[in-house]
Amino acid sequence: MSFDIIKGMATTLKNMGKKPTTISYPEEERELAPRFRGRHVLHRYDNGLERCVGCYLCAGACPADAIYIEAEENTEEKRVSAGERYAKVFDVNMLRCIFCGYCQAACPTGAITLESNYKLASYYAEDLVYHKEQLLEPEGQATVGSNDVWADPAPEESAQPVPQVNQVFDGSQASAAAVGLGTTHTERPVLFTDEEQDEDRRKLK
Amino acid sequence: MLDFLNNIIVASVIKSAIVIFALLTAFAYMTLIERVIVARIQGRLGPNRAGPFGVFQPVADALKMAFKEQIVPSQAKKLIYLVAPVISVVVALCAFAVVPIGNNWSGDPSKPSVWDPFIGDINVGLLWILAISSLAVYGIVLGGWASGNRYSLLGALRSAAQMVSYETSLGLALSGVLMWAGTLSMVGIVHAQMAGSAQGPGVWFILAQPLGFFIYIIAGVAEVNRAPFDLPEAEQELTAGYLTEYSGLRWSLYQMAEYINMITVSAVASTLFLGGWSFFGLERIPLLSILFFLIKVAIFLFMFIWLRATLPRIRYDRLMRLGWQVLLPLAVLNVVITAVIVTVMAQFQLPLWQGVLANGLIGLAVVLLVLFMMRRKSYVEQTRFVENAAQGPVVMPASVRLAKFERIAPPAETAQEQKAVQA
Numbered sequence: 348m349s350f351d352i353i354k355g356m357a358t359t360l361k362n363m364g365k366k367p368t369t370i371s372y373p374e375e376e377r378e379l380a381p382r383f384r385g386r387h388v389l390h391r392y393d394n395g396l397e398r399c400v401g402c403y404l405c406a407g408a409c410p411a412d413a414i415y416i417e418a419e420e421n422t423e424e425k426r427v428s429a430g431e432r433y434a435k436v437f438d439v440n441m442l443r444c445i446f447c448g449y450c451q452a453a454c455p456t457g458a459i460t461l462e463s464n465y466k467l468a469s470y471y472a473e474d475l476v477y478h479k480e481q482l483l484e485p486e487g488q489a490t491v492g493s494n495d496v497w498a499d500p501a502p503e504e505s506a507q508p509v510p511q512v513n514q515v516f517d518g519s520q521a522s523a524a525a526v527g528l529g530t531t532h533t534e535r536p537v538l539f540t541d542e543e544q545d546e547d548r549r550k551l552k
Numbered sequence: 553m554l555d556f557l558n559n560i561i562v563a564s565v566i567k568s569a570i571v572i573f574a575l576l577t578a579f580a581y582m583t584l585i586e587r588v589i590v591a592r593i594q595g596r597l598g599p600n601r602a603g604p605f606g607v608f609q610p611v612a613d614a615l616k617m618a619f620k621e622q623i624v625p626s627q628a629k630k631l632i633y634l635v636a637p638v639i640s641v642v643v644a645l646c647a648f649a650v651v652p653i654g655n656n657w658s659g660d661p662s663k664p665s666v667w668d669p670f671i672g673d674i675n676v677g678l679l680w681i682l683a684i685s686s687l688a689v690y691g692i693v694l695g696g697w698a699s700g701n702r703y704s705l706l707g708a709l710r711s712a713a714q715m716v717s718y719e720t721s722l723g724l725a726l727s728g729v730l731m732w733a734g735t736l737s738m739v740g741i742v743h744a745q746m747a748g749s750a751q752g753p754g755v756w757f758i759l760a761q762p763l764g765f766f767i768y769i770i771a772g773v774a775e776v777n778r779a780p781f782d783l784p785e786a787e788q789e790l791t792a793g794y795l796t797e798y799s800g801l802r803w804s805l806y807q808m809a810e811y812i813n814m815i816t817v818s819a820v821a822s823t824l825f826l827g828g829w830s831f832f833g834l835e836r837i838p839l840l841s842i843l844f845f846l847i848k849v850a851i852f853l854f855m856f857i858w859l860r861a862t863l864p865r866i867r868y869d870r871l872m873r874l875g876w877q878v879l880l881p882l883a884v885l886n887v888v889i890t891a892v893i894v895t896v897m898a899q900f901q902l903p904l905w906q907g908v909l910a911n912g913l914i915g916l917a918v919v920l921l922v923l924f925m926m927r928r929k930s931y932v933e934q935t936r937f938v939e940n941a942a943q944g945p946v947v948m949p950a951s952v953r954l955a956k957f958e959r960i961a962p963p964a965e966t967a968q969e970q971k972a973v974q975a
Contacts (some may be wrong), residue, residue: 352863359593359862369597514664 381496384446384461387434387439389482392429392487398458399437400430405450405459414450429456437479441467451494460492571648571671579811582611586857593861620800626799627700631709636698637802640691640809647684647816650677652739654829665957669842670739677738678730681820682723685775689715691809692784696794707793710868711777718774724883725767728890729757729824732911742828746835753853753904758825758907763886763915765825767879769855772817776810776877779860783868818852819845821870882922889914 370377379385390398401418417436427433449459459482469475484490558560584606588598599606624633654669664673674680689712696708730736733744733752744752757766774781784793795806822828826848829841866874890911897907930936935951 350927356858356862359858362595363589363592365595367592371597371600490745 366471379463382493383463383465386441386462386464386467387444387450387459387477387482387493388462388484389437389479390458390460390492391484393489395489396426397428397433397483398456399434399454400428400456400458401432401434404455408449408453409444410447410449411443411445413445416436419438434479436481437482439482441475441477442472451456453470457491457494462492462493484496558666560666564671567667567669567671568649571653572645575645575648575815576623576808577814578815579808580614582811582815582853583613583807584609585853586860589854589857589859593858614804617801617804622800623797625700625797629698629700632694632698633700633797634802636691636695637798637805637809640688641805641812643684643691644809644812644816647681647813648819650674650680650738651816651819651823653743653845655838657838659836659838662868669838673737673739674736674739675740678726678736678824679742680717681738681816682726685813685816686719688775688809688813691806692794695798695806698795699797701797702797703739705793707784707796712795714777714781714784714868714871714875715775717851717872718771718879721767721875721879721883722771722775724880724887725761725764725771727823728761728764728886731887731890731894732757732760738823738828741824742830745827747828747833753908755905755908756825756827760911761825761886761890761915762912763882763889763918765821766919767883767886768821768825771875771879772821773856773859774871776787776817776856778810778814778856778864781862781871782860783865783871794817805927814856815849816855818849818856821852822848878922878926882918885918886915889918 389509391400400418403416403418406412406414415436415438416434416447419435421427421431421433446461448461454460467475557566584599587609591598599609602609602612618715624630649671650673652670656664656668658665692715693708693712696704696706696711726841729741733741735741735744735751739944740751741757743749745754745756746752747754753760773779779783795803798806822845828848829835830846831841831844835841835844893907893911893914896902897904927936
């Protein structure tokens with residue numbers, strides 16, 4: 348019994364000599380994992396169009412009911428996103444958000460992702476309901492965000508077709524990007540091209 | 553003009569003020585040091601934000617305590633509730649009146665002056681300390697009862713029972729030292745341990761009394777209600793026990809009393825067993841003697857903190873069993889052995905070193921014997937379980953029964969009844 352006490356006390360004394368595992372916060376910061384779920388970011392395509400098509404899937408998936416969306420039709424003069432609608436109002440209530448990432452998983456266009464900003468404290472509760480301008484990436488800086496660490500990056504041949512403006516939708520798209528494409532044409536009709544399988548076999552008899 | 557300072561009463565009052573001030577500052581910084589050491593043992597940093605290395609943390613804590621609302625429960629017995637923490641602190645501070653902190657300023661034990669670094673050299677110094685620490689029980693019991701809360705009362709009673717049980721062993725362990733030193737005066741005990749002393753063996757009493765030291769340390773930790781014997785203030789068991797109804801500055805008075813008791817136990821241990829302010833002849837310089845004393849007290853305080861960070865709390869019945877069934881017989885055995893050796897030495901005029909050697913060896917043998925007996929008892933009772941990977945599949949001790957779960961099939965009659973009802 349007592350030699351165990353001596354052994355225990357020797358262990359604790361040895362622990363005094365080891366370096367503490369504390370990370371002294373403001374002076375040092377922890378290295379975050381690539382899939383760290385911090386503040387949300389609304390992404391754009393490379394050509395400047397917003398990815399969010401106002402489909403309400405993220406608001407539906409959110410377990411804390413933190414996302415509020417009002418969608419608005421894209422018109423010829425004002426085309427904001429690549430689909431039929433865009434999100435005119437996109438509010439995320441950070442006080443309700445539990446940072447689970449379900450909105451990121453639900454989004455079909457990869458519009459909303461959770462990035463690595465965790466310094467979100469504020470003195471006023473009103474400041475913690477983030478509006479679309481605070482969440483959206485600025486014009487010139489379209490990124491994919493943390494979506495690229497959730498799956499292997501697509502191979503070279505399947506580069507995501509960037510939807511162009513003023514194109515006609517012909518109904519032959521068959522990928523998730525079709526949800527965001529809506530009335531917009533893409534540069535290439537499908538992601539992979541396989542001559543044998545993909546020939547158009549519709550025949551009018 | 554400054555002749556009045558040579559008056560012994562004035563000197564004692566001023567020395568007391570200095571000692572009280574030093575003790576209160578020591579208490580404040582003990583809280584910081586304890587937090588830092590426990591944190592380092594646990595692999596984290598202690599408080600380091602309030603100042604460089606957290607030096608202003610006690611100041612921050614004191615300010616916070618001062619601003620906290622002091623709630624007096626409506627069912628409290630007002631006067632005693634207010635006075636109980638004061639009793640604890642005053643009693644804790646009083647014990648320091650006889651502890652010798654350093655050598656005489658003249659460097660020579662035979663030339664005393666009124667400004668020597670001890671407040672009073674009464675010739676029953678050790679008895680004073682034992683008596684004062686018995687009074688410490690009052691502060692706790694009165695505080696617990698006067699809170700008007702039954703959990704506080706239970707906590708206070710537990711604490712009082714614990715302190716009383718270990719006090720007897722404490723006193724008996726110290727009487728071994730008393731027999732060797734021949735005097736109750738604390739200054740006399742230090743002189744008896746100095747090399748070349750006329751009245752004592754000239755070696756530190758830890759060599760002559762290892763068993764007494766062992767008993768004193770365990771009983772001292774229990775007296776102060778410190779881990780692993782801190783059941784009376786365990787938050788999990790008694791919602792802080794007798795401290796439950798105290799908040800703000802009154803609570804910090806109780807904490808002050810506990811830490812100052814800790815410092816007193818360390819000071820008494822270093823005076824009686826480690827030679828106080830003496831250090832192999834270097835103590836002729838009075839300031840160095842004060843430094844040696846402080847270093848010894850600091851070693852004991854570090855051991856207190858180290859014990860707290862390492863050991864889990866002892867269950868109350870095991871605590872009482874340890875106090876009455878193990879420590880008390882050992883303390884009595886220590887007294888008997890020491891008495892026999894001291895008498896034989898005096899009778900046959902043997903040199904002192906032989907007595908020290910004999911007592912030390914017998915004491916060590918008893919300590920080791922007791923440790924082995926406790927280990928053997930735990931094997932016999934099968935409460936000890938050591939897992940050794942080399943021995944193959946794990947064999948549980950006989951006191952452990954593995955539970956088996958079986959599915960219970962519904963009896964056939966009720967199934968038929970249900971069918972009959974539905975039909």
